[in-house]
Amino acid sequence: MRLELRIPPLLLFVGLALAMWLGRGEERGTGLLLVLATALLLAGAVLGGGALLHFWQQRTTVHPQRLESSRVLVTRGVYRISRNPMYLGLLCWTLALACYLGGMAVWLGPLLLWGWLTRFQILAEEQALRRQFGDAYDNYCRQVRRWC
Numbered sequence: 001m002r003l004e005l006r007i008p009p010l011l012l013f014v015g016l017a018l019a020m021w022l023g024r025g026e027e028r029g030t031g032l033l034l035v036l037a038t039a040l041l042l043a044g045a046v047l048g049g050g051a052l053l054h055f056w057q058q059r060t061t062v063h064p065q066r067l068e069s070s071r072v073l074v075t076r077g078v079y080r081i082s083r084n085p086m087y088l089g090l091l092c093w094t095l096a097l098a099c100y101l102g103g104m105a106v107w108l109g110p111l112l113l114w115g116w117l118t119r120f121q122i123l124a125e126e127q128a129l130r131r132q133f134g135d136a137y138d139n140y141c142r143q144v145r146r147w148c
Contacts, residue, residue, distance in 0.1 A: 004124035005065050013090045020097055020109040027102035040096035048089030050078035067128040075140050082148045087117050
């Protein structure tokens with residue numbers, strides 16, 4: 001079974017966040033880690049919210065498994081910073097949770113999210129977008145990084 005585009009990214013995030021919470025130790029992040037967690041939460045909200053807003057304004061799909069129904073290549077706003085701001089937002093939230101929970105084991109969550117999204121979501125999306133938008137997508141890829 002091919003794993004590309006099979007697990008919705010939001011479901012993956014929720015599953016990893018739950019595993020991080022259940023696998024937490026007695027330690028908690030303090031001081032600078034809590035400040036960093038707050039900043040990452042806000043960054044994730046701005047990136048994800050901004051991305052959703054642009055998709056809504058362009059009246060195109062945000063469904064990560066129905067790429068063929070994408071009507072417009074969105075390149076404005078947060079899409080000038082990252083080709084995947086929604087996923088970057090989820091990664092920020094996972095990193096924020098790791099900062100809050102403290103301990104070493106919880107850092108596997110953000111690492112797994114980053115690796116899975118890159119391998120099984122983003123690479124497949126890039127192929128589909130390249131087929132659908134051709135040179136416009138290639139030009140966009142040359143101007144904006146995959147993550148940030």
